[in-house]
Amino acid sequence: MSEHRIDGRDRMVMREMRLSVEHRAPDSYWGAGMSAGQASEAVVIPRGAKRTTISDVAREAGVSKGTVSRVLNGKNWVADPTREAxxxxxxRTGFVANSSARSLALRRTGSLALVLGAPATELFTDPNYALFLQVITDELASFDYSLxxxxxxxxxxxxxxIRFLEGGHVDGMIYLSTTEPRADEFIQLLESHPIPVIMAGHPFPDSDPLxxxxxxxxxxxxxxxxxxLERGYRRVGVITTHLETLGSKLRLRAFTDIVGDVVSKDLIVEASDYTVKAGAAAMRTLMDRTDRPDAVYAVSDVLAAGAIEVAEExxxxxxxxxxxxxxxxxxxxxxxxxxxxTVRQDISAIARELVTQVLGAVDGRPIQSQRMPVTLVVRESA
Incomplete structure (x- = not known):
């Protein structure tokens, strides 16, 4: 097919049923982050042909659909090499962004989701969860955001x-959980949406994918x-739980690296969950030994509370x-x-930083993972 000039400024070149739009193509032909020069290379599929989808682009680039969506929406928190890919x-695929979908994605809702990866009843049994909810709600209100x-x-x-997120009801999401053994499946679900997501803590195995x-x-x-070591304890027991998660691994490994031989593998007991009842069961296991420990480190206060109950019994x-x-x-x-x-982690400071990071991402700033300071609090129990 020969070249055909539309007017003095626009030019459309059509060969072999493929159309390339240059110079005056409207913004809807390409996503934010693509220059006009890059967009001029994009292929518009003629009517009746199969339209290239985000899934096609994701497969071609070797990334998730969510990453493609973030590039289309101009999110600065996509790494430059990934954006270029x-x-x-x-x-290469001739993808054309849908302008109405892009507009919907960019619309602000004034709401943020806090998702608890545990039954809602744990708000009443785990004091940390309740504090997270309170502080995040108050912090969002100061930005005129709803939770x-x-x-x-x-x-x-x-x-x-996932259906709720697909409806475009929130601008971002904070996920709060102690353990996520189904990490790969859930990450794929979260990454399929362009809104920023940030995790509270280290609930995933081995590393932090988000x-x-x-x-x-x-x-x-x-x-x-x-x-x-300063207290001079000679046989130390440890009550841990969910060793498949990075958070529990860090709390255990760092402690045992310091105390050394005063902890043996036989004195490390894995509780079934982060509950007082589970802590009590683990403490009974330790106290049933002939070589009882003279000190016990529990990787959470609720587990330690269960240990103290058994000691009293x-x-x-x-x-x-x-x-x-x-x-x-x-x-x-x-x-x-x-x-x-105990070791104090400042839940209020962590909650405020979560809000700061996710709202910053809504405004296009990169999310920066943060490790917040901790302090030793010495009281009567050890």
């Missing part, structure tokens, strides 16, 4: 969550381990017969008797 894939609270503890709940704000759990384990004095320490500095640790020696 996506733009190149758009060129939408949802749970993602079951497959059905996560299906509803941006996070968390306590410096490695430092917390170290300072508590040094405290145990057995007629053991804390800390004279067995010392107990936790991690979190939650209300549980402050109200248990005797008051708990």
């Amino acid at each position: 996506v733009l190149a894939a758009m060129d 939408v609270f949802m749970t993602g503890a079951t497959s059905a709940a996560r299906t509803r969550l 941006p996070f704000v968390a306590a410096d759990e490695d430092e917390g384990g170290k300072v508590l381990g040094a405290h145990f 057995l007629g053991l004095r804390v800390p004279d017969d067995v010392a107990v320490a936790g991690f979190d500095d939650s209300t549980t640790g402050r109200t248990v008797v005797p008051p708990l020696t």
Whole structure:
């Protein structure tokens, strides 16, 4: 097909049923982040032909659909090499962005989702969850934002969550969970949407695939381990849980690296969950041994509270017969008797930083993962 000039400024070149638009093509032909020069190379599929989709571009670029969506929406929190790979894939596949979908994605709702990866009842049993909810709600209000609270503890709940996100009801999402064994599947679901997502803590195995704000759990384990050495404890037991997650691994590894041989593998017990009941069951396992530990480190205050309950049941004095320490500095640790020696993670500061980061991403700024400072709080229990 020969070249045909539309007017003095525009030119359309049509060969072999492929159309390339140059110079005056409207913005809807390309996503934010593509220059006019890049867009001029894009291919517009003629009417009746199969239209190239975001899925096609994602497959070509080797990224998720969510990453493609973020490039289209001009999100600055996509790494430059990834952005270039996506733009190149758009060129190769002839992708044309849908302007109405892009406009919908860019619309602000004034709402943010806080998703709890646990049953809603845990708001009443885990003091950290309740504090997160309170502080995030207050912080969002100061930015004239509303909070939408949802749970993602079951497959059905996560299906509803994804449908909710597809509806464009929120500008961003904070995910709060202690453990996510189904990490790969859930990450793919979250990445299929262009809104910014940030994690509270380290709920995934081995690494952090999404941006996070968390306590410096490695430092917390170290300072508590040094405290145990200063106290002169010679047989130390550990109550941990969910060792498939990075957070638990950090709290355990850093502590044992410091205390060394005073902890043996036989004195490390994995509780079933982050509950007082689970902590009590793990403590009974330790106390049933002939070589009982003279001190116990529990990787959360609620587990430590369960340990203290069992010590009292057995007629053991804390800390004279067995010392107990936790991690979190939650209300549980402050109200248990005797008051708990623990590592303080500033939940309020973490919650405020989560809001700052996700709202910054809504405005186009990169999300910066943060490890927040911790401090040792010495009380009566150890």
